[in-house]
Amino acid sequence: MALALQTFATVKDANAALKAQGTRYLGGGTLVVRAANEGDVSVSGLVRSTDPALSAIAVAGGKARIGASVTMAAIARHPGLAILAKAARAVGGPAIRNMATVGGNLFAPAPYGDFAVALLALDATVGTEDGETPIGTFLAGRDRSRAIVTSVSFTLPKTDGFRFLKVSRVKPKGVSVLSIAAVVEQAADGTVSSARIALGCMADRPLRAKAAEKALLGRTLDPDGIAAALTAATEGIAPITDPIASAWYRAEVLPVHLGRLLLS
Amino acid sequence: MAKVPVQFTLNGSEKAEFIDSGTTLLNALRDKVGDTSPKGGCHQGTCGACSVIIDGELRLSCLTLAETCNGTAITTTSGLAEGGVLQPLQRAFLDTFATQCGFCTPGMIMAAKVLLDHTPNPSRDEVVEALSGNICRCTGYEPIIQAVLTAARANSQNAA
Ligand SMILES: Cc1cc2nc3c(=O)[nH]c(=O)nc-3n(C[C@H](O)[C@H](O)[C@H](O)COP(=O)(O)OP(=O)(O)OC[C@H]3O[C@@H](n4cnc5c(N)ncnc54)[C@H](O)[C@@H]3O)c2cc1C
Ligand code: FES
Ligand code: FES
Numbered sequence: 001m002a003l004a005l006q007t008f009a010t011v012k013d014a015n016a017a018l019k020a021q022g023t024r025y026l027g028g029g030t031l032v033v034r035a036a037n038e039g040d041v042s043v044s045g046l047v048r049s050t051d052p053a054l055s056a057i058a059v060a061g062g063k064a065r066i067g068a069s070v071t072m073a074a075i076a077r078h079p080g081l082a083i084l085a086k087a088a089r090a091v092g093g094p095a096i097r098n099m100a101t102v103g104g105n106l107f108a109p110a111p112y113g114d115f116a117v118a119l120l121a122l123d124a125t126v127g128t129e130d131g132e133t134p135i136g137t138f139l140a141g142r143d144r145s146r147a148i149v150t151s152v153s154f155t156l157p158k159t160d161g162f163r164f165l166k167v168s169r170v171k172p173k174g175v176s177v178l179s180i181a182a183v184v185e186q187a188a189d190g191t192v193s194s195a196r197i198a199l200g201c202m203a204d205r206p207l208r209a210k211a212a213e214k215a216l217l218g219r220t221l222d223p224d225g226i227a228a229a230l231t232a233a234t235e236g237i238a239p240i241t242d243p244i245a246s247a248w249y250r251a252e253v254l255p256v257h258l259g260r261l262l263l264s
Numbered sequence: 265m266a267k268v269p270v271q272f273t274l275n276g277s278e279k280a281e282f283i284d285s286g287t288t289l290l291n292a293l294r295d296k297v298g299d300t301s302p303k304g305g306c307h308q309g310t311c312g313a314c315s316v317i318i319d320g321e322l323r324l325s326c327l328t329l330a331e332t333c334n335g336t337a338i339t340t341t342s343g344l345a346e347g348g349v350l351q352p353l354q355r356a357f358l359d360t361f362a363t364q365c366g367f368c369t370p371g372m373i374m375a376a377k378v379l380l381d382h383t384p385n386p387s388r389d390e391v392v393e394a395l396s397g398n399i400c401r402c403t404g405y406e407p408i409i410q411a412v413l414t415a416a417r418a419n420s421q422n423a424a
Contacts, residue, residue, distance in 0.1 A: 003286025005331050030309055033327045037307040093397020095315055095322045173396035
């Protein structure tokens with residue numbers, strides 16, 4: 001295995017080195033080193049940056065900024081990010097969480113990317129040296145993206161406004177059958193005033209359930225109120241088939257789990 | 265290909281080696297340093313047999329590049345026994361028959377050690393969670409869970 005690693009102090013220098021053919025950025029390595037171990041020869045060089053800003057978490061004024069090299073374990077134990085602890089703990093086992101980074105999760109193909117599902121529901125922006133991109137746009141173009149992700153930023157939701165669910169067959173740690181994250185806000189009368197729902201495993205990357213979001217507006221969070229949203233949830237999905245579950249199964253159980261999450 | 269230097273502390277002693285860039289820590293430890301206690305089960309991050317402790321955190325050495333460990337302190341299962349005397353955790357694995365073929369054992373012990381270092385009196389659920397990244401094909405897990413709980417009791421009795 002010839003996998004030369006280049007380490008740079010600054011993101012700028014690392015970005016320049018990434019322009020070379022066959023190079024890839026090294027985050028925690030849980031996907032990229034795994035691919036190399038498996039015999040993937042498309043990557044011949046790895047590049048990383050040790051810039052401390054990449055490992056910083058800043059929570060202030062209701063907003064959070066998480067550096068791309070921050071691990072799932074660091075998020076799970078950060079007091080200012082308690083709301084996201086469940087989503088961070090949904091990724092892998094303890095050792096994987098000590099290695100898996102936020103930046104890498106944005107690129108993880110389904111069934112992985114559970115944390116990116118949470119970030120999509122939070123309407124995060126993804127930072128690179130060129131500026132900030134809305135996460136939906138970023139995910140859609142991630143196969144062509146070459147620039148190093150430096151951070152993700154988002155407005156912290158109210159404690160009861162954020163919901164997350166990962167369904168897996170093996171407990172406590174298992175690969176996703178599906179994951180769902182939702183940020184639902186309710187008006188004083190209990191009706192839904194805004195909703196963002198993100199789905200994992202319903203395509204090759206995290207997907208917004210826009211039809212379901214629309215069907216929730218003005219409704220209450222009870223079985224009748226959410227019925228239309230549950231029917232709409234499967235609109236536009238193309239679930240993956242893998243050893244964990246078939247596309248058919250994933251589509252069948254999505255409304256069931258979305259219903260449980262919305263009524264919880 | 266040019267060799268790169270790596271330097272770290274392994275179980276308290278300084279190690280320095282020249283390795284090929286891109287070598288995993290697992291291969292560096294086993295083939296270069298000669299510590300064969302971390303096992304290569306899957307090289308995919310799935311089995312946990314290669315688990316080691318780097319600066320107090322559980323890591324998978326099969327997915328870690330050795331070069332990224334410069335200046336760190338690494339603990340492996342081979343570093344636990346002192347003067348041929350097993351640590352209570354290791355003793356408990358023997359006493360509760362938590363080791364059969366033994367291939368998963370060094371990784372299990374690393375995962376259990378990190379747990380007990382932070383949580384000396386874990387609940388059963390905490391033990392299951394801590395071992396959830398480690399696969400055992402022999403024991404059915406129950407003896408391993410019992411071993412960790414037994415070691416925790418032994419530790420807290422010693423401390424009392
Ligand atoms: C056993 C096992 C279990 C797992 N379980 C889960 C799970 O339950 N849920 C889940 O979501 N994932 C899971 N994963 C997948 C993976 O661990 C996570 O998705 C993780 O967050 C990937 O991050 P990483 O830093 O390790 O990525 P890497 O392997 O370092 O990188 C992955 C890809 O992203 C690119 N990349 C990484 N960081 C950046 C950056 N800052 N800028 C630009 N490109 C970047 C890399 O070039 C590479 O192409 C699992 C993996 C394994 C091996
Ligand atoms: S060899 Fe590293 S997890 Fe299996
Ligand atoms: S004792 Fe054989 S794999 Fe665990």
